[in-house]
Amino acid sequence: MRAEMVDVTFVGGGPVALYGLFYAGMVGLSTRVIESLSELGGQLAALYPEKMVYDVPGFPAVRARDLVDQLLAQSSRFLYDVRTGETVQQLQAQPDGTYILRTTAQGEYPTRTVIVTTGAGAFTPRRLALPGADRFEGKGLQYTVPQLERFRGQRVLIVGGGDSAVDWALSLEPLARSVTLIHRRGQFRALEESVEQLLSSSVDVRLFHELRAIEGDERVTAAIIYNNQTGEETRLPVDEIVLALGFVPDVSLLRSWGLDMDDNAIVVRSDMSTNLPGVYAAGDVVTYPGKVKLIATGFGEVATAVAAARRHINPQVRTPLHSSSMKW
Numbered sequence: 001m002r003a004e005m006v007d008v009t010f011v012g013g014g015p016v017a018l019y020g021l022f023y024a025g026m027v028g029l030s031t032r033v034i035e036s037l038s039e040l041g042g043q044l045a046a047l048y049p050e051k052m053v054y055d056v057p058g059f060p061a062v063r064a065r066d067l068v069d070q071l072l073a074q075s076s077r078f079l080y081d082v083r084t085g086e087t088v089q090q091l092q093a094q095p096d097g098t099y100i101l102r103t104t105a106q107g108e109y110p111t112r113t114v115i116v117t118t119g120a121g122a123f124t125p126r127r128l129a130l131p132g133a134d135r136f137e138g139k140g141l142q143y144t145v146p147q148l149e150r151f152r153g154q155r156v157l158i159v160g161g162g163d164s165a166v167d168w169a170l171s172l173e174p175l176a177r178s179v180t181l182i183h184r185r186g187q188f189r190a191l192e193e194s195v196e197q198l199l200s201s202s203v204d205v206r207l208f209h210e211l212r213a214i215e216g217d218e219r220v221t222a223a224i225i226y227n228n229q230t231g232e233e234t235r236l237p238v239d240e241i242v243l244a245l246g247f248v249p250d251v252s253l254l255r256s257w258g259l260d261m262d263d264n265a266i267v268v269r270s271d272m273s274t275n276l277p278g279v280y281a282a283g284d285v286v287t288y289p290g291k292v293k294l295i296a297t298g299f300g301e302v303a304t305a306v307a308a309a310r311r312h313i314n315p316q317v318r319t320p321l322h323s324s325s326m327k328w
């Protein structure tokens with residue numbers, strides 16, 4: 001079914017798109033956001049809703065879930081069309097310079113400009129090659145920590161050595177009965193400060209350890225772990241296992257859109273324009289010399305992208321200088 005034409009469509013509804021929706025609304029553009037997950041918020045909502053974020057300007061510390069709520073509140077000052085549970089598959093240029101976005105739900109979304117904010121892409125959790133492990137999924141074995149409260153009083157085993165593993169261990173430590181973290185290497189791939197915090201916490205950290213087997217009938221009751229240096233095996237009674245092995249991003253969809261890509265990222269100019277006229281990109285999905293993948297940098301990029309999209313639609317408009325008085 002064909003929807004109404006809008007000025008700007010954000011592909012992907014992460015934090016960068018949410019700020020972009022607000023910014024575009026403020027300069028009078030009509031907008032739409034299409035998100036493949038069932039809720040907006042991107043990595044913050046899907047991967048680390050309970051984690052504290054310390055590096056967003058104006059927020060000395062904010063829970064990821066609360067930051068998403070604040071962004072939604074900010075953007076809700078303006079009306080916009082939200083399509084969740086739909087993945088954009090095709091970007092089709094029209095003879096008049098506009099685009100039609102086609103989605104998995106057979107949606108057809110006409111738009112004057114596009115801002116690609118697909119972040120890490122449509123991601124799926126990396127699974128463990130452990131025979132029989134999948135039968136415990138949802139029965140004590142999971143890939144994310146959507147709600148901390150569910151783990152209160154539980155014995156938790158976290159597997160992994162990246163930011164997610166370390167952050168979840170720190171978040172669960174105050175409320176779980178016990179938290180054990182195993183990592184197959186001798187060093188973490190996480191923020192140094194968080195690792196220091198972890199090592200001085202009560203979390204039982206075991207380096208050079210891997211998961212060998214999961215025990216249980218209806219639910220997980222124990223994990224068999226082993227030291228990959230010595231081969232020594234240990235049986236850990238646990239209630240919950242969190243496999244924080246990362247996500248496999250799927251950016252293959254973008255490849256068919258005719259965008260200039262470098263590895264898995266879209267190459268943008270300083271105004272966030274891509275090689276396709278009227279198509280801009282911002283946030284984790286873009287690359288340029290010096291790119292840093294942070295929420296704060298994405299916010300700046302999307303404001304630039306909106307301003308450029310607005311000039312594309314109406315080349316006569318003035319570029320905003322420094323005010324948010326809505327009198328541009």
Ligand SMILES: Cc1cc2nc3c(=O)[nH]c(=O)nc-3n(C[C@H](O)[C@H](O)[C@H](O)COP(=O)(O)OP(=O)(O)OC[C@H]3O[C@@H](n4cnc5c(N)ncnc54)[C@H](O)[C@@H]3O)c2cc1C
Pocket residue numbers: 011012013014015016017034035036037041042043044047048051052053054055086087088089117118119120121122123163164167253282283284285293294295296298
């Ligand atoms: C564990 C962890 C901790 C982090 N901590 C911090 C921190 O403390 N501070 C900080 O600044 N940054 C942090 N980051 C990075 C931060 O989360 C990202 O920089 C930020 O989420 C990027 O936002 P985005 O909107 O560009 O993309 P994303 O958050 O990745 O959102 C993109 C959205 O697009 C959707 N999508 C993808 N493809 C399609 C498609 N074809 N159609 C429709 N929808 C699609 C995805 O489902 C997703 O919801 C952390 C990241 C992780 C993993």
